[in-house]
Amino acid sequence: MNKQAFxxxxxxxxxxxxxxxxxxxxxxxxxxxxxxxxxxxLEKAGQFTILIRLLKSTKVADQINQQxxxxxxxxxxxAPSDSAFSNLKSGTLNSLTxxxxxxxxxxxxxxxxxxxxxxQTVSNPLRTQAGDSRxxxxxxNVTTSxxxxxxxxxxxxxxxxxxxxxxxxLAVYQVDxxxxxxxxxxxxxxxxxxxxxxxxxxxxxxxxxxxxxxxTADQNGAMSLRLSRHGFLLSIGVAVIAALxxx
Numbered sequence: 001m002n003k004q005a006f007x008x009x010x011x012x013x014x015x016x017x018x019x020x021x022x023x024x025x026x027x028x029x030x031x032x033x034x035x036x037x038x039x040x041x042l043e044k045a046g047q048f049t050i051l052i053r054l055l056k057s058t059k060v061a062d063q064i065n066q067q068x069x070x071x072x073x074x075x076x077x078x079a080p081s082d083s084a085f086s087n088l089k090s091g092t093l094n095s096l097t098x099x100x101x102x103x104x105x106x107x108x109x110x111x112x113x114x115x116x117x118x119x120q121t122v123s124n125p126l127r128t129q130a131g132d133s134r135x136x137x138x139x140x141n142v143t144t145s146x147x148x149x150x151x152x153x154x155x156x157x158x159x160x161x162x163x164x165x166x167x168x169x170l171a172v173y174q175v176d177x178x179x180x181x182x183x184x185x186x187x188x189x190x191x192x193x194x195x196x197x198x199x200x201x202x203x204x205x206x207x208x209x210x211x212x213x214x215x216t217a218d219q220n221g222a223m224s225l226r227l228s229r230h231g232f233l234l235s236i237g238v239a240v241i242a243a244l245x246x247x
Contacts (some may be wrong), residue, residue: 001028014202015047016044028116035065035068035069036065036068036069036167036169036170038055038061038064038065038077038170038172038239039052039055039056039061040066041163041164041165041170041172042055042079042172045164045165045172047081047082047083048079048080048081048082050080050082050085051079051080051081051084051085051105053083054093054101054104054105055105058098058100058101058102059102060102060106064077064109068170072169073111073112073146073169074112074113074168074169074170074171075109075110075111075112075113075169075170075171076109076110076112076113076170076171076172076173076178077108077109077110077170077171077172077173078108078109078110078151078160078173078175079108079164079172079173079174079175080108080174080175080176080177080178080179081174081175081176082157083176084175084176084177085178085230087177087178088178093216096184099183103130103131103138103181103183103184104130104178104180104181104184106128106129106130106131107128107129107130107138107140107153107179107181108128108179109128109129109130110126110127110128110129111127111129113168113169113170113171114171115166115171116147116160116163119142119144119149119160120144122142124139124141124142125139125140126139126140126141126142127139127140128140130181130183132183135154135182136183136186137181137182137183138154138181138182138183138184139152139153139154139182140179141154150244151175151179151218153179153180153181153182154186155180155181155185156178156179156180156240157177158175158176158177158179159176160173160174160175161173161174161175161176162174175230190193214233221223
């Protein structure tokens with residue numbers, strides 16, 4: 001009986017030791033999330049088909065994904081909806097060069113993470129990934145009223161809509177108008193008009209009058225006039241002498 005009790009107690013102790021060992025192990029950490037992919041985020045949100053196509057064709061999507069996954073730098077994307085692109089004048093996108101399409105998309109990307117409240121403290125003009133923010137180039141200005149955020153490119157005004165995505169590194173906000181940068185879409189001053197034809201003719205005439213050929217012609221004319229005068233006086237002298245000899 002004592003042997004059976006001892007054996008049973010041993011089994012209980014082994015079981016308790018095994019359970020304690022399992023419970024003492026730390027819980028397994030969740031698998032890390034996959035790399036950020038801006039086009040997949042927009043695809044999930046819907047209504048950004050044209051923007052997705054431009055992000056892919058210009059390779060700007062690859063630049064965004066690389067920056068988000070390889071660095072700790074944040075980004076803010078102002079995402080025009082399909083209806084925003086449809087409101088553009090017909091042929092606008094097709095009239096742009098490849099470089100201008102890149103600049104147009106980069107103009108909608110801010111090089112840091114901004115929450116809605118952060119827009120109230122930014123300094124104008126905002127710098128975008130398109131580059132120079134001077135007037136006539138790629139300036140972007142923000143005005144706020146409470147939680148309402150308005151953005152102007154100088155050519156287009158729009159309101160920042162609801163948040164499409166945010167993970168404290170990437171913020172995506174919908175905008176209902178395509179922001180048109182001045183460097184691409186602002187009208188340029190006309191080229192200066194050419195000089196009037198009459199002024200050119202007068203200038204040419206003055207230049208001809210003062211040319212070496214003109215001076216040579218004047219000299220030849222003066223010499224011919226002197227020779228004519230000498231010939232006339234010589235004729236008179238010969239006539240006088242002939243008259244005297246006939247006397």
